[in-house]
Each structure stands twice: as C-alpha cells, then as structure tokens.
Amino acid sequence: MAKKAGSEGPAARRQLxxxxxxxxxxxxxFAALVDAVEVLLADHSPDEIGLYQIADQANVPPGSVYHFFPTKxxxxxxxxxRYLSGFEALTLKPIAPSALESxxxxxxxxxxQAMHFYNRHPAALKLLLGGFGGLETRQADAQYNxxxxxxxxxxxxxVFHMPFVRDPETKFHITIEILDAVWRISYLxxxxxxxxxxxxxxxxxxAYCRLFLPERIELREVHRTNLAAGKPVCIVGQMTEAGGEEPGR
Structure with missing residues (x-):
C-alpha cells in the first residue's frame, strides 16, 4: 500500500x-549559511537556488552546506x-500607550509590528506567505500559527480583564489564520x-473577534499604574517563556 504524502517516519523527517x-x-x-540563504531568496526564486548556490554565496565548500542542510x-x-523566532521576539517590545486603549x-x-517585520524581510514573505519553502516549512508555519x-x-x-471565552485556543488560532489569509493576498x-x-x-x-468579545474590556490596574507613571508596558510572551531565552533574530 502506498504511503500518503506527509506520512514519512521520524527518520525521513530528520533527513529533511x-x-x-x-x-x-x-x-x-550555520548562521552564515542561513544568512546566505536569506540573501539569495531576497532576489531569486526558490527554484533558482540549490546547495551549490548557497555554498557560493557563503564562500564555503559545498560539503559544508550539505553537512547542515541535506536538501535546499x-x-x-x-x-x-529564524523568522518565526523573530516574530516571537516582537512580543518582548514595549507596548505603545495608544495600543492599550482597547x-x-x-x-x-x-x-x-508583524507587518513591518515581514516587509523588512522579503524572504520571509516568500517562505511564509508565498509558501515557497517546501512542505516542512509550511508545517512549521502552521504549527507556529x-x-x-x-x-x-x-x-x-x-493586559485586559478578559471575559470568559470558550475554547480560546481555537478562536484565536482562527484569528491568526484570517490575518495570514488577507496578508497572503497582499503578497500575491x-x-x-x-x-x-x-x-x-x-x-x-x-470583526471575527467581536463575535465572542464585548466592545470594551477594562485595562488591568497594574498597567494603568505603569502608564500613569510613564513606565513602559512589556508583556513576557508564553512562547518566549517556553523557550527560556529571548529569540535571536
């Protein structure tokens, strides 16, 4: 019986x-090679890039590329x-006072913030919105969402005194997918x-979130106090906490 696409075992996935x-x-x-991939993708289609092109861009022997990357x-x-870690790092930035109004x-x-990050990194647009990075990249992006x-x-x-939301993980996952869908149209x-x-x-x-959230939700008192004192408001994200350190990108 033939395997379905995407049904490879752990060993096959490691090779990819x-x-x-x-x-x-x-x-x-490794970082230098990833830098080379970014430079190449900024100006070339993924179809035009192979391991030898990455080696040339990084000025290293092809074997050095293959050591880290079995395939392009x-x-x-x-x-x-690297880009997905960069999106995580955005959650560490101080929040503008105007963003805490609602x-x-x-x-x-x-x-x-995410839009600016995307537009500063053309290769991120190709890989994450254009879907040009291959199955493994699409799966990583889907899990990230x-x-x-x-x-x-x-x-x-x-930040706010949120009301009860039934199954918030699903609802806000849908919100992220709506965001990606609209931005994908813009990229295309x-x-x-x-x-x-x-x-x-x-x-x-x-509009989607208004289906389950009230129009106004009160700001938490600690943030009111910080704003009144002129202190920056920062939120340590769950993904950053899980990683144990600030993402580097």
Missing amino acids: SPRKPSRERGVIR EAAFLALAN WQSLMAWDQK IEAGKEMYHRLDT KHGRITEKFYLEAVDACT
Missing part, C-alpha cells in the same frame, strides 16, 4: 530538517525558523503587505 550545530564554530557557520528545503526551513487597538498594534493564537489570547488576558498582488491590506486584515480579525 536542518542539522543544528552544537559547537560554537558550527553555530557561526532544509535550508529554507532553517531560515523560516483590545482592538492592541491587536492592531501587534499586527502593525497555533502557538501564535495562544500567544494572542495570553497578551490580551495579561503586491509582493509585500500594503497599508490597505494591513487595514483590511485588522478589520477582518476585529
């Missing part, structure tokens, strides 16, 4: 994944993982996320 280094020299070489898709996955404004502010939905609810619940039409599509995504996500 980047080999993460443990020694300092390997960490430096593994190299794309390594770069995608849950709607906080969601819009968070989406603005599940965690990002949990993070969205965590941020709202940490314009090669970037435009201000128009940013606003369309904000409206779409807000």
